Amino acid sequence: MRHLKTGRKFGRESHQRKALFRSLCTSLVKYEKIETTLPKAKDLRREIEKAITIAKKLHKLQGDNEQHTRALKASKRTLLEGFFHGCGDREILGRDNIKKYLSNLTKENREAAEKFMQDPDKNPKPEFIVGYVPATCTRTVKGDEGKQVKRERKNAQRILRVEGTLTKLINRIAPRFETISGGYTRIYKLGNRHGDNAEMAIIEFTK
Numbered sequence: 375m376r377h378l379k380t381g382r383k384f385g386r387e388s389h390q391r392k393a394l395f396r397s398l399c400t401s402l403v404k405y406e407k408i409e410t411t412l413p414k415a416k417d418l419r420r421e422i423e424k425a426i427t428i429a430k431k432l433h434k435l436q437g438d439n440e441q442h443t444r445a446l447k448a449s450k451r452t453l454l455e456g457f458f459h460g461c462g463d464r465e466i467l468g469r470d471n472i473k474k475y476l477s478n479l480t481k482e483n484r485e486a487a488e489k490f491m492q493d494p495d496k497n498p499k500p501e502f503i504v505g506y507v508p509a510t511c512t513r514t515v516k517g518d519e520g521k522q523v524k525r526e527r528k529n530a531q532r533i534l535r536v537e538g539t540l541t542k543l544i545n546r547i548a549p550r551f552e553t554i555s556g557g558y559t560r561i562y563k564l565g566n567r568h569g570d571n572a573e574m575a576i577i578e579f580t581k
Contacts, residue, residue, distance in 0.1 A: 381417055381420075382417055384413070384414070395418060395421050395457075396458055396459050398410065399418065399421055400458045400459045400461070400539050402559075402579075403539045403543050403547065407576060407577070407578035407579075408576070408578075409564070409574060409576050410574070411567075411573060411574060412563060412573035412575040415561050415575040415576075415577040416561065418577060419561065421457060422558070424457070425454055425543065426543070426547065426548055428453060428454055429543050429547070430551065430552065432450045432451070432548075433544075433548070433549070435450065451540065451544075454540055454543070454544075458539045458543075459539075460538070460539070461538050461539040462540065463504055463535060463536065463538040463541055465533055466534045466535075466536065467531050467532070469509075469532055472491075475534070475536070476488065483500060483502065486498075487500050487502075487503060490503065491506055491508070491532075494506055501546060502537050502542070503534065503535070503536055504536060504541070505533075506532075506533070507532065507533040509530055547579065550579070557580060558579060558580060559580060560578060561577050562576045562577075562578075
């Protein structure tokens with residue numbers, strides 16, 4: 375009998391397989407559509423749909439009090455972190471580093487980000503940007519006595535904070551599937567790859 379034999383080994387040890395699927399899950403959430411071999415796509419579907427189900431439940435968690443609710447959500451986030459590599463939000467410091475990051479975005483996202491950074495107060499913030507602190511601005515911070523104090527920020531490093539994999543999954547992807555209980559991804563067969571004749575496929579989110 376084949377008890378507990380679901381999934382393929384892919385010629386890897388267990389820790390190597392885990393790293394492989396963490397990498398695939400991270401790429402799928404980042405790009406929302408990736409190309410891989412058909413067996414990997416089928417096993418990836420099982421992993422990413424578990425992650426989306428957990429992310430959907432996180433929005434509805436309610437504890438006995440506010441502290442209990444925060445603890446429950448923190449435990450779910452910790453569970454979700456096991457599905458991804460580098461899932462935290464990222465801070466990019468300095469004009470050169472920000473410029474390099476923007477150069478790797480699609481034209482649409484790059485133009486939206488540049489427009490927002492030119493005047494954050496008047497232009498809409500793109501979904502993938504969590505926050506932006508320009509080199510010169512007025513910020514409201516907590517003073518010594520806990521009061522809100524306005525301070526000038528002059529000729530400092532620019533700070534661009536962009537969403538991580540986990541933030542995108544919880545805030546942007548999981549809410550799309552709020553009304554359905556499964557079938558979050560679809561797989562298209564592409565035929566066989568030249569060289570090793572492996573079956574190729576595209577896997578993407580249905581919404």
